[in-house]
Amino acid sequence: MEMRIKTTRIKKPRRETKEKLLSFYNSSFPKSQWSADYLDSFFRKKNKGVCFLAKNKKEILGFALGKIHRDDEDSMTLCALYVDPSLRGGGHGGGLIRMFLAQAFESGLFKKAIIHYRDSNDLRIFYEKSGFGKHSIVGEYSNGEKKHQMEILKENS
Numbered sequence: 001m002e003m004r005i006k007t008t009r010i011k012k013p014r015r016e017t018k019e020k021l022l023s024f025y026n027s028s029f030p031k032s033q034w035s036a037d038y039l040d041s042f043f044r045k046k047n048k049g050v051c052f053l054a055k056n057k058k059e060i061l062g063f064a065l066g067k068i069h070r071d072d073e074d075s076m077t078l079c080a081l082y083v084d085p086s087l088r089g090g091g092h093g094g095g096l097i098r099m100f101l102a103q104a105f106e107s108g109l110f111k112k113a114i115i116h117y118r119d120s121n122d123l124r125i126f127y128e129k130s131g132f133g134k135h136s137i138v139g140e141y142s143n144g145e146k147k148h149q150m151e152i153l154k155e156n157s
């Protein structure tokens, strides 16, 4: 049976939602663990964060989370994107990015969105399909994997 998935923007998550998201994030990204405080940073006003969750009735099954770039206040960093393996290939990842970018750009606050990924996630083609380009290597993660960067500009900026 096809599972109904709803994707919504979360501005002020309830404590239970934050706990579920943190646990889902940390089990999804074992190489990059987040603290509760770091997750909270996406919901602090000054960070202008954007969070979309893809859920069925009970569980979180995907997310896109981003906030203002550390060194460039015109840019949004998409810090984490994830779709549960059972749903991959169904358009949810692309959908999360579309909603994320629409929110970031329509707010008028940002002119650019940036993403990073590691060598072991070969995501260049995936992000190109969502309109990102200008691929570069910008450093290394703590385990020595190369850090890839891609970006997308708001139209007419």
Ligand SMILES: CC(C)(COP(=O)(O)OP(=O)(O)OC[C@H]1O[C@@H](n2cnc3c(N)ncnc32)[C@H](O)[C@@H]1OP(=O)(O)O)[C@@H](O)C(=O)NCCC(=O)NCCS
Pocket (backbone or CB within 6 Å): 080, 081, 082, 083, 084, 087, 088, 089, 090, 091, 092, 093, 094, 095, 116, 117, 118, 121, 122, 123, 125, 126, 129
């Ligand atoms: C990357 C990820 C979010 C993609 O989610 P998804 O729901 O499978 O993506 P979609 O179904 O929307 O795919 C959109 C397009 O990208 C393609 N695509 C998806 N994953 C891809 C990959 N790993 N490499 C190349 N192309 C890919 C799809 O084939 C589809 O192409 P189409 O539009 O021509 O049919 C998902 O695989 C994931 O969560 N991976 C693990 C976590 C991760 O790596 N996150 C990013 C960290 S920066």
